Amino acid sequence: MDDAYCAGRLVTAVLEQADPGIHDVLSDSARAAVEIARGLGQRWDTPLRLSMAGQDLQRLGFGADIDDAGREDVFPSLIRFHDGQVARHAETT
Amino acid sequence: MSFDVLFSPRAVGPDDLAGRTVIVIDILRATTTMCAALHHGAHAIIPTASPDEARAVARTIGTDAVVLAGERNAVPIPGFDLGNSPRGMTPERVRDKTVVLCTTNGTKALLSVQSATAVYPGAACNLSLLAAAGPRHPRSGGIAPGPVRRPCREVRVG
Numbered sequence: 169m170d171d172a173y174c175a176g177r178l179v180t181a182v183l184e185q186a187d188p189g190i191h192d193v194l195s196d197s198a199r200a201a202v203e204i205a206r207g208l209g210q211r212w213d214t215p216l217r218l219s220m221a222g223q224d225l226q227r228l229g230f231g232a233d234i235d236d237a238g239r240e241d242v243f244p245s246l247i248r249f250h251d252g253q254v255a256r257h258a259e260t261t
Numbered sequence: 262m263s264f265d266v267l268f269s270p271r272a273v274g275p276d277d278l279a280g281r282t283v284i285v286i287d288i289l290r291a292t293t294t295m296c297a298a299l300h301h302g303a304h305a306i307i308p309t310a311s312p313d314e315a316r317a318v319a320r321t322i323g324t325d326a327v328v329l330a331g332e333r334n335a336v337p338i339p340g341f342d343l344g345n346s347p348r349g350m351t352p353e354r355v356r357d358k359t360v361v362l363c364t365t366n367g368t369k370a371l372l373s374v375q376s377a378t379a380v381y382p383g384a385a386c387n388l389s390l391l392a393a394a395g396p397r398h399p400r401s402g403g404i405a406p407g408p409v410r411r412p413c414r415e416v417r418v419g
Contacts, residue, residue, distance in 0.1 A: 174288045174385060175266045181392035182264070193263035201266040212385050221289040224335050230290075236347045237293045240385045243300040246394055247387070249285070249371050249380040253359075254306040256299050257381075 169204070170222060170237075173215035176205025212238030270370040278377040284391065285374060285382050290345050291367020292382040294330075297347035302356035303328070308368035312338050315363040328355055331363035338363065347386075 179194065179202050186192055194202070208215045216222045216234045225233055236242075248257040267273055286292055295306050304326075309315040312331065315338075319327045330343035330350075337344030343354065345364050362368055367382075374380050383391045 170289050171286045172266075172268060174286045174383070174388070177385070178284065178286070178383060178388055178392055179264055179266065181388060185393055186262075195263070195265040197266040197268065198264045216289060219289065221335075225289060228335050230335065230346060232348060233290050233293075233346050236297075236386075237288050237290060238385055241387065241389045243296040243386040244390045245296060245300050245387055246390050247296060247299050247382055249308070249375070249382060252307060252375075254295050254299070254308065254371070254382060255304075 169208075169215050170219035172201050172204050173208055173212075176201035176203070180205055212240065270366070270373050276376070278374055281377050282379045282381070283374045283377040285367070285370050285380060286384060287364070287367030287370060287382075288384045290347060291362070291364040291370075293384040293386055294345050294347045294350060294364075295362070295367075295382050296384055296386045298330075298350035298355045298360045298362075301350055301352045303350070303358055303360050306360045306362050308371045309361060309363045310369055310372055312341075312363050315341075315361045319361045322359055322361070326359055328358045328360045330360055331368075332365060334365055 175198075179198050183192060204215075213234065216238050217226065222234050225231060246257045247254055298306055307318055309318055309331075312333070315329060315331060319329045328343060329341045330345065331338050331341055332345040335345075343349045345362070350360070371380065371382065381391060
């Protein structure tokens with residue numbers, strides 16, 4: 169649920185910023201992710217805490233990590249996995 | 262441009278990824294942790310598939326330059342410097358270091374999509390920038406808008 173929600177939020181954000189001249193097509197699974205995000209609302213902590221991963225983390229005492237994971241755009245870096253490593257690719261100023 | 266979302270790393274084979282830009286999401290916690298580490302000055306992150314592989318990679322780099330981090334089933338791995346907590350990736354711990362990271366799902370998901378044209382880890386913490394710039398970044402090798410129905414961008418959840 170947590171990752172599907174994030175995917176839906178991401179697809180929604182991409183579509184909102186898309187060039188109107190570009191015709192975007194969503195697969196059924198992409199539409200499903202968008203609907204999951206829409207149904208769960210704007211608060212990140214709802215899907216993160218309801219998900220199995222979130223419940224496991226809370227049980228193990230990592231609830232603060234859920235709060236951190238739900239902070240939108242707190243690390244505004246584009247990072248890329250390339251040649252076996254993840255590194256910064258670009259960032260906002 | 263078309264978009265697909267794969268809900269499992271097992272949903273696609275390597276041959277399916279050629280020419281595609283893939284965004285890997287493991288918001289709890291691997292991709293969030295990667296963003297935190299790099300934001301706080303880590304030189305790079307090397308994802309690994311197992312604790313043994315992580316230790317071997319760390320040895321080749323040298324302990325002074327490496328932070329060994331990860332979890333198995335959310336629990337920190339014995340002998341590693343850090344777990345998989347975003348707040349553990351402080352500037353004091355990771356600045357100018359290479360983080361060798363091993364997680365239950367996220368690092369494996371990344372490693373499984375290496376054949377894609379471009380791969381970006383994503384989470385809430387970098388969502389807006391990723392949506393705005395990632396797949397269209399001129400140096401990303403990302404896919405320009407293509408014919409309708411030609412799958413060219415995926416969001417993969419790890």
